[in-house]
Amino acid sequence: xxxxxxxxxxxxxxxxxxLVQGKREESPYPKASLFLRAGARMVDLGVAWGLYVLCxxxxxxxxxxxxxLADGMxxxxxxxxxxxxxxxxxxxxxxxxxxxxxxxxxxxLGLVVxxxxxxxxxxxxxxxxxxxxxxxxxxxxxxxxxxxxRLGDEWGQTQVVxxxxxxxxxxxxxxxxxxxxxxxxxxxxx
Numbered sequence: 001x002x003x004x005x006x007x008x009x010x011x012x013x014x015x016x017x018x019l020v021q022g023k024r025e026e027s028p029y030p031k032a033s034l035f036l037r038a039g040a041r042m043v044d045l046g047v048a049w050g051l052y053v054l055c056x057x058x059x060x061x062x063x064x065x066x067x068x069l070a071d072g073m074x075x076x077x078x079x080x081x082x083x084x085x086x087x088x089x090x091x092x093x094x095x096x097x098x099x100x101x102x103x104x105x106x107x108x109l110g111l112v113v114x115x116x117x118x119x120x121x122x123x124x125x126x127x128x129x130x131x132x133x134x135x136x137x138x139x140x141x142x143x144x145x146x147x148x149x150r151l152g153d154e155w156g157q158t159q160v161v162x163x164x165x166x167x168x169x170x171x172x173x174x175x176x177x178x179x180x181x182x183x184x185x186x187x188x189x190x
Contacts, residue, residue: 027091029161031148036084037160043080044070064113071102077163087163090156097158104156108134 048066052059070078071088076096081087088097088105097105112134116127138150147159 027147027159028094029089029091029147029159031146032086032160032162034142034148036086036162037142037148040078040080040084040086043083044078047079060113060117064110064117067113068103068106068110069099071097071105071158072099073102081160081163085163086160088158089161091159092157097156101156101158105150105152105158107155108138108150108152 044067047070048063051066052063055062071081073079074082076088076090077086088102089095090097090101103110112127112130115130116123118126138152142148142150149159153159
């Protein structure tokens with residue numbers, strides 16, 4: 001490229017920035033059973049539906065918040081995951097998922113629920129379309145991926161594992177008093 005082409009209105013042109021993906025940390029955990037994961041998700045959806053019905057006008061928001069934060073409630077286990085014996089682990093720190101991790105990993109599902117919160121009749125159509133497109137893509141990815149990772153798992157750097165596998169595992173240190181963070185936890189403190 002000539003010098004004249006690199007100057008735009010008297011200022012030098014900057015090179016185009018490219019997104020460079022870092023190397024994904026290898027998981028020490030085996031793939032959890034998809035049947036256990038599906039059962040746990042069904043229980044969680046049932047709890048969310050119950051919250052939607054019981055909470056009246058705010059039910060949609062309460063159900064959405066439950067779905068986003070559920071995996072960080074009980075040491076990496078939602079109600080359904082606790083019943084079915086699976087757990088969400090944050091792979092870089094090898095610790096149970098927290099609310100931030102849960103929100104990131106459940107964001108695709110949250111988007112589908114947000115589609116359903118649109119005014120009728122558009123809301124129902126968008127919900128079904130989002131469920132088929134986003135839900136289908138997540139299921140296909142979980143089945144094909146060797147570790148069962150969905151897109152949400154990539155975002156949250158998490159993996160669903162059998163809770164018995166991690167019962168004796170060591171985890172990265174977290175010191176809530178000093179505020180020091182484990183590696184990979186840049187935006188959240190203990």
